[in-house]
Amino acid sequence: MKSFSVVLALLWLAIAGKNAFAMRPDTVITYHESSDDIMNPERGFYRPHNIFASNYIPLSESTLAGYRNRQKVEKALYAVSSSLIYVEYVLDTFTRTPISDTFLKKLNADCATARKAGVKLIIRFCYVNKTHGGSCPGGAFCPPYGDAPKSIVLKHISQLKPYLRQNADIIACMQFGFIGVWGENYYTDFFGNASDSAQGRLLDTNWRDRIEVLKALLNALPKSRMIQVRIPQLKQRAVYGINAPVESAGLTLAEAFNGSDKARIGFHNDCFMSSPNDQGTYMDYGNSSTPQKDATPALRKFEMADSKFTVVGGETCDDMFSPENDCGPTGRVQQELAAFHYSFLNAGYNTEVNNDWVTGGCMDEIKQKLGYRLVLRKASIPTRVQKGGVIDVALNIENVGYASPYNARPVQLILKNRANGKVVVLLLKTDIRRWFTGAVNLHQKLALPADVKAGVYDLYLNLPDAAATISSRPEYSIQLANQDLWEASTGYNKLKVALQVK
Known part of the structure; x- marks a missing residue:
């Protein structure tokens, strides 16, 4: 009986062991x-293109597809592969008229070209991308600047709306644009010139006009897409009103990604690490009752918090802020990119700044970490x-x-x-x-x-x-x-x- 029990026990263990393995x-x-250095969608170093309505040269599928392969950047010590293309459409022939059907069809064709090439676009519209000098206090930046009045801008946004919506799949994000030289909202004939050559601040009506254009552009895009503004104060005043203090709070986790205007406004800094306030990026531009003044600490704090939940990118523009814009530990470029949650930068400008990241030894890290990894x-x-x-x-x-x-x-x-x-x-x-x-x-x-x-x-x-x-x-x-x-x-x-x- 004892030997029979041992045999039964061994048989049970064998069956149990087999079942235990089968159900592991x-x-x-x-x-x-x-x-x-992995090329992934909607992040990394982008390649820039300008397209003029007065001399429309369409995007090339072979050129865009070629950017996906590692290529050396002109005047640079580095090579990049890019999934993002920045396209600045200069509406220079439409400053007083509607956009032509011919232009809109070409824009639609450009989007189809990008889709075939396997890239996405960062799009900005403006009316002028050149400055001229004169006897004004600004010296090299004198009026008239050549942009369009609000009525024309709003008409153009309404014309662009169906094309933006049907091509939203290949639009990574949009930049506010439209106002001023380069669409950077500063040197403008119609929306308030805060430079020394004009009124030296933005008045209440200037803020209202700018916010009206921003709201129209937010409406033109589907809620799935974000819009980048050039200065963080514009977001504060669009969200909280034209008297919003620079200490206004940024987005919270509970508010993020809910499709609201507040959740859809990000930032593009086109003079990243070029001066203590990045050439006016962190200025308080005042209003009808308050003067213009520097607000760098408060606005940097606001953007650091807000940018965790919004799209951020831009370009370097001046190497005079060295060594601050150099690699650590001497500089702090990596810390700034991380603190402001950068997803993309211009591969072609400013190469003097970007080349320092090669010689300083941090370019590979930046290429890897822009955006998500x-x-x-x-x-x-x-x-x-x-x-x-x-x-x-x-x-x-x-x-x-x-x-x-x-x-x-x-x-x-x-x-x-x-x-x-x-x-x-x-x-x-x-x-x-x-x-x-x-x-x-x-x-x-x-x-x-x-x-x-x-x-x-x-x-x-x-x-x-x-x-x-x-x-x-x-x-x-x-x-x-x-x-x-x-x-x-x-x-x-x-x-x-x-x-x-x-």
């Missing part, structure tokens, strides 16, 4: 970070599941970039059947715009659709574009900053685990 829920995988650290994923069961997935991701993605996109677990290649898509409940710098931990239970057949499935993480027009294009999907995970043909990131559905 998870495999834990550790992934290796890549040091590559998502590293998959570890995953806990089941290797077996019953048909119609639940997949318990835990992903440990770290965003080591300066900012989170600023446009929404889905996060998907992909199951690809090894036998027939059929794909099952499971959506993770998360907002990628809230994947701020630091740890991102996802732990979710995903129900397997009842019609998923038994078989072995390879697992992937997919971060495609939200727009149906380009969601299947790998050029618009996010590549994780890991070694040997990217599948270039699909835009999927391999998780290096197979799931058996039984």
Whole structure:
């Protein structure tokens, strides 16, 4: 009897052990970070283009597609690959008339060209991008400047609205533009000139006019897209009123990404780290009852807080602020890019400043960290599941970039059947715009659709574009900053685990 009991016990252990192995829920995988300069959508160093209504030269598909390959920048010590193209449309022949149908058709064709090339656009409209000198106090910046009155600007925005909306898939963001030389809202004939050659501040009517144009542009774009303004005070006064103090609060997490005007206004600093107040970026421009004065500490504090939840980019413009705009530890360029959550910079200007980052040894770090950089650290994923069961997935991701993605996109677990290649898509409940710098931990239970057949499935993480027009294009999907995970043909990131559905 004793020997029979031992045999039964051994048999039970063997059966239990076999079942325990069959039901083992998870495999834990550790992934290796890549040091590559990864080109990802809506971030990085952009390539600039100017297009004039008076001499319209359309965007070239081969040129735009070529930017996706690593190319040396003219007058620079560095090379970049770019998924972003900045296009400044100069409406120089329409300062007193509607935009022509011919121009609008060409604009639409440019957007189609960008879509074919696999890039996205940062768009700005202006009326003049040149200055002239004279005997005015400004010396080299004398009126008339050559921009358009408010009535014309508003008419143009209404004309552009349908084209902006139908091409929003390839518009990463827009810049406010329209007002003043370069569309930078400063040297203007119609919206208040705060320079020494004119009134020296902005009056109440100037603020109202500017805010009216900003509101019209926000309305012209779908709520999924943000608009960048040149000075942070414009956002404060658009949100809180023309008497808003420079100490006004920035966005909170509860307010972020909700489609409101407040949540959709970001910043472009076109003189990044060029002086203590970045050539007037952080000025209080006053109003009818208050004077113009410097407000650098307060406005920097506001933008630092607000920019965590909005799109930020720009360009350098002057190397006179060296060594502050140099690499650390002598300079503080990396700290500034991180503090203001920069997603992109101009690759072609100012190369004197940007070249210092090469010689100073921080250019590679900046190229990697502009915007988001998502590293998959570890995953806990089941290797077996019953048909119609639940997949318990835990992903440990770290965003080591300066900012989170600023446009929404889905996060998907992909199951690809090894036998027939059929794909099952499971959506993770998360907002990628809230994947701020630091740890991102996802732990979710995903129900397997009842019609998923038994078989072995390879697992992937997919971060495609939200727009149906380009969601299947790998050029618009996010590549994780890991070694040997990217599948270039699909835009999927391999998780290096197979799931058996039984």
